[in-house]
Amino acid sequence: MSVNIKIKNAVKRYGQSTIISDLSLEIKEGEFFTLLGPSGCGKTTLLRMIAGFNTIEGGDFYFNDKRINLLDPAKRNIGMVFQNYAIFPHLSVRQNVAFGLKNRKFPRDRIEAETQKFLELMKIDQYKDRMPEKLSGGQQQRVALARALVIQPDVLLMDEPLSNLDAKLRVEMRFAIKEIQNRVGITTVYVTHDQEEAMAISDRIAVMKDGVIQHIGKPKDLYQRPANLFVSTFIGRTNLLEAKLVVEAGRARLAFPGGFELAMENVRDECRKSQDVIVSIRPEEFVIADGSGAGLKTIVDSSVFLGLNTHYFVHLETGQQLEIIQESKIDEIIPNLSGIALSVKSEKINVFTADGSVNILKGVSDDKTAVGEV
Amino acid sequence: MxxxxxxxxxxxxxxxxxxxxxxxxxxxxxxxxxNSVIGEDGRLTLQWFVKFFSAKYYSQTLIHSFNVTIWTTILTLIIGVPLAYFYNMYEIKGKAFIQVLIILCSMSAPFIGAYAWIQLLGRMGVVTVFIRNLTGLTIPNIYGFNGILLVLTLQLFPLVFLYVSGALKNIDNSLLEASDNLGCTGVKRFFKVVVPLCMPTILAASLLVFMRAFADFGTPLLIGEGYRVFPVEIYTQFLGETGTDYSFAAAISVIAILITAAFFMVQRALSKRFAFTMNALHPIERKPAKGMFKVLIHFYTYFVVGLAFLPQLYIVYQSFQNTSGKLFKEGYSFSSYTTSIKRMSDAIxxxxxxxxxxxxxxxxxxxxxxxxxxxxxxxxxxxxxxxxxxxxxxxxxxxxxxxxxxxxxxxxxxxxxxxxxxxxxxxxxxxxxxxxxxxxxxxxxxxxxxxxxxxxxxxxxxxxxxxxxxxxxxxxxxxxxxxxxxxxxxxxxxxxxxxxxxxLTLAIYTFVTRGNYGYAAALATVLTALTIVSLMVFMKFSKSKEITF
Missing domain, CATH: 1.10.3720.10 (MetI-like)
Structure with missing residues (x-):
């Protein structure tokens, strides 16, 4: 049976230092939810509060309607997968998987049946009598997952489970995890600092920084309409340019230093006033204009041909460097030191207030704002 | 709940x-x-400390102890570090056996080594007598400083060997290859790269050797004769025949603790300066040595280990000799075993x-x-x-x-x-x-x-x-x-x-002090056998096979 998780005004302190000051969050039943952020942002701390391994200094944690703040970790019915797998090295694969069932005092035949079922589900059936040290990293990962899932937990918690695997296996296990989660349909909280991994695997993502949630949304929302400057730089690559938002007769346009101007149709009404802004333009949102048309005047420094795409590194007259990604063309690659003009796909770029705290465009979908009233 | x-x-x-x-x-x-600061009248006093430092008779034990300890530490490093280097860098024939012998040497009680060396090189020692009969020459006196130094060095260099071997196993081979690549090879590499990398361990081993040598009193008691050292002085003041003096013994004890504490601090401070962590992805692989060098390192290894193990071998031999009272006589039997075990029936x-x-x-x-x-x-x-x-x-x-x-x-x-x-x-x-x-x-x-x-x-x-x-x-x-x-x-x-x-150990000591060398040898052999069995059990259980003291 799966649950939804509600966290209200959570506080975490270690001695004098406050890691999380006031955090609220709701995770839906059966959802694959990811906590994403740079190291030290408090994501693992929050996960371990849910698991019961960290004390909770304030706020309320609920599984459905049951408050779990003081519930013993052994009784929360949680499946947990650790960064280092935490496989018991002195127990065989089968004994590892059966460990949780034995603690629940299930009858022996049921333990065997359930263990076998999950060994098969995770495709580690053939290794069941091996000791863990004889397994590869990917196989250990599967044991850890089987062990966490076999107890039919209400919640599955995963703390950077793929960070110890090599790149190829990581991609492979991503799909394995996603598939098994879909099949079992269990509420899953996943912690990672790898934004690509988070995008690939999650239903929704909460981006965290310094113990504060910056944005909660679907991967597409985070990438295309990040709630603030931090999210736009943390998810994917981007170029930041200072510019002025000029509003005249109700029409808004961006004025870049050097003279290039761009009409903006989708500025939110309450933000339609002249102000300094920061414009976030992803490398693929530039369009290299022909000849000397209107656009940002730049000089090509270097280029990298990667097959599907070609990356150009250019600089503006101000000296600021920009990265551009273009689908590779059959024509010659633009030679270094050429002058090119850049226009941008105005519907795709994002514009933030000068302090970077708010995206002033329409279409930002952020569940963070909806949590407070739960 | x-x-x-x-x-x-x-x-x-x-x-x-x-x-x-x-x-x-x-x-x-x-x-x-x-006890060390309270006088006979029950008042606070420093008279015991003053007594110790004002009489040369007492204070020179301190200088003696430092002499023994510092020289022992230096010699164990000179012997142990190269031995560990050769052992871990090059193929040495019979290396597994050698390691077992070295470990056994480190595990026997030092006083047993002392008394065995007396049997070999003492006034009536087998070797002494043999050389005198052959050449008419009398070999240098083994009693006193030289004897203590000999016994303690041979007893304690295994610690340096084991510690430094452990450190060498943590050195990544690529560090040595990088050194070679940059033109630093051979002896130069040993001093410029290997020794500095092992420095934290060498310091730790030095401290251990220092502490052991400073505190050991079985050896100087047996072989030291007139060369009086600190721990023996504590013992004689406490239990000596000249009457016991608790307060004075206590004062000397306090001085001893202060000295060891000071050295502990110095070692801690030094190791902090050298501290770094290493993790060998590619541990050093032993290479075959060539030519003269191969002969030399084999000779060195066998000689040192043989010398260190000689006393134990001799004791085993002695344990089977027939005795008559305190003297050994012709023929071999188990009589020393049966008698000694009977006499010390509680010991085992x-x-x-x-x-x-x-x-x-x-x-x-x-x-x-x-x-x-x-x-x-x-x-x-x-x-x-x-x-x-x-x-x-x-x-x-x-x-x-x-x-x-x-x-x-x-x-x-x-x-x-x-x-x-x-x-x-x-x-x-x-x-x-x-x-x-x-x-x-x-x-x-x-x-x-x-x-x-x-x-x-x-x-x-x-x-x-x-x-x-x-x-x-x-x-x-x-x-x-x-x-x-x-x-x-x-x-x-x-x-x-x-x-x-x-x-058992005390019984051996008792027999030694009474002059019943045959019985002492028998019990010492039992002790060695017990140690060997324990070691075999250790080898079965220990994954790393690393011995730490």
């Missing part, structure tokens, strides 16, 4: 361990300190009873303290941790004297009991066992325990079913080393034992 209960169990353990240390370590240390059972109880206590206490220190660190556990390390810097004879001073009068009279022997052994051995248990536990990620808890196991169950089994390999191999050091312990036990609590 469950958490509440667990909290109580651990709290009881905190208090119990803390109290035990207060009673059996702090109180005896206080007794010794108190006592060794197992006292050693066994002490071992179990040491292991259990060490596991609990390690768990408290690593997993439940707080002010109390830090205090326990610090206290438990104190005996590391206290010479064994001082521990013995302190216990006698504390527990030879009411309310708690323990002198002459098995209990006081066990307590002494626990106090002396715990610092090492706690260190190794802490190291083992630190290598077990806490997430493994959390995994067990999240799978529904209680904290107690997690401790016994997950934590302890995961530690078990390390604990068992550590326990075996503890066992060997416990059964060969002399300096504390000699102050505390009586005829009822005599152990």
């Amino acid at each position: 469950a958490r509440r209960k667990m909290f109580d169990i651990w709290s009881v353990l905190y208090v119990a361990i803390f109290a035990a240390y207060a009673i059996f370590l702090l109180y005896p240390m206080y007794s010794i300190l108190r 059972p006592n060794t197992f009873i006292i050693g066994g109880i002490a071992l179990v206590a040491v292991v259990l206490i060490a596991i609990v303290i390690a768990y408290l220190v690593v997993r439940r660190s707080n002010v109390v556990t830090t205090a326990i941790d610090t206290m438990s390390m104190l005996p590391y810097i206290i010479p064994g004879s001082v521990v013995g004297i302190a216990l006698v001073m504390a527990f030879n009068k009411k309310p708690l009279v323990l002198t002459g009991t098995v209990a006081i022997m066990v307590i002494a052994l626990c106090i002396r051995r715990l610092p090492y066992t706690i260190r190794s248990s802490v190291a083992i536990l630190q290598q077990i990620p806490i997430t493994i325990e959390e995994a067990a808890i999240s799978l529904g196991a209680s904290k107690m169950k997690t401790f016994f079913r997950i934590t302890v089994p995961m530690m078990s390999n390390g604990i068992i191999s550590g326990a075996i080393i503890s066992w060997v050091t416990i059964i060969t312990e002399l300096s504390t036990a000699i102050i505390l034992y009586n005829s009822k609590t005599i152990t």
